[in-house]
Amino acid sequence: MYVFIFCKTVRELRVQPPIRFNRQRREVAMVPKKGAAPHYVPWEEVIACVSAGKLVTEYAVLPEFKLMIGLRDAASGNVLWLTVACGSLRAAVAEWEAIRAYMEEGPAALPAPPSEEFEEGTVAYFHMARLGYRENFPWLQYVFGFLFVQAFGGWTLPCHISNWVNNRPRALFPKAVQEWSRPLPADQHALPSEALLKESAEVREVFYRGKTLLDYFKVKFAEAA
Incomplete structure (x- = not known):
């Protein structure tokens, strides 16, 4: 589906x-x-x-x-x-x-267009969010609340797919x-x-x-x- x-x-x-x-x-x-x-x-x-x-x-x-x-x-x-x-x-x-x-x-x-680091859905934004989570939450919460969840969500794969779609030739x-x-x-x-x-x-x-x-x-x- x-x-x-x-x-x-x-x-x-x-x-x-x-x-x-x-x-x-x-x-x-x-x-x-x-x-x-x-x-x-x-x-x-x-x-x-x-x-x-x-x-x-x-x-x-x-x-x-x-x-x-x-x-x-x-x-x-x-x-x-x-x-x-x-x-x-x-x-x-x-x-x-x-x-x-x-x-x-x-x-x-x-x-002005935002930097990729601040554009949700980009790989740069993903890693900025990851670092922010790591710096502001306890280690166990970072592992199970971010790393574990994102690993099951494909890590940065959705970001790469989104970038691929956005760069496809248009009509x-x-x-x-x-x-x-x-x-x-x-x-x-x-x-x-x-x-x-x-x-x-x-x-x-x-x-x-x-x-x-x-x-x-x-x-x-x-x-x-």
Whole structure:
């Protein structure tokens, strides 16, 4: 079962082209499936929301959050939903904020990528966690609480598998999307609408008052913290 899911996920990386955000055109390109004609969605018509639910396992009931990005096909009216699993409501909002900041303010607005040592799932992070466990817990607890458990979990094998998957060749964009992605002269760059500029100013005012995007949209989730 798990092998099937793993193989299916790896295959989707090769057959399902990712979406592409174009700052200069203020559009998003999507290709429903490999070989299909691309669709272009205006940036200000992109739908973003967060789904909240419960994940029931044999051990516990865990909160589950997903960032959902909706791209509406102007011809059919259908919405293609893309989901990004997140550990918390704030993490989902942060994922969207990174996309929004890139589109509205440019790459300079994004935080610097973290060192591998601080990126969960990497071999460097694994060994940093191991050393921290060894330094902060008694020897027996380190052996049976970390070494013993991680040995049964494959040690660093999951990290290497994750790195292998992340470096697999991705599906290529069609030529039409590659042409659409070419830089435009500065005088041809699309500009944000007045409505968006007004709302952005309102959000910044909320930030200046020490509040968050959740406060602006009056979101109240017990799990938000």
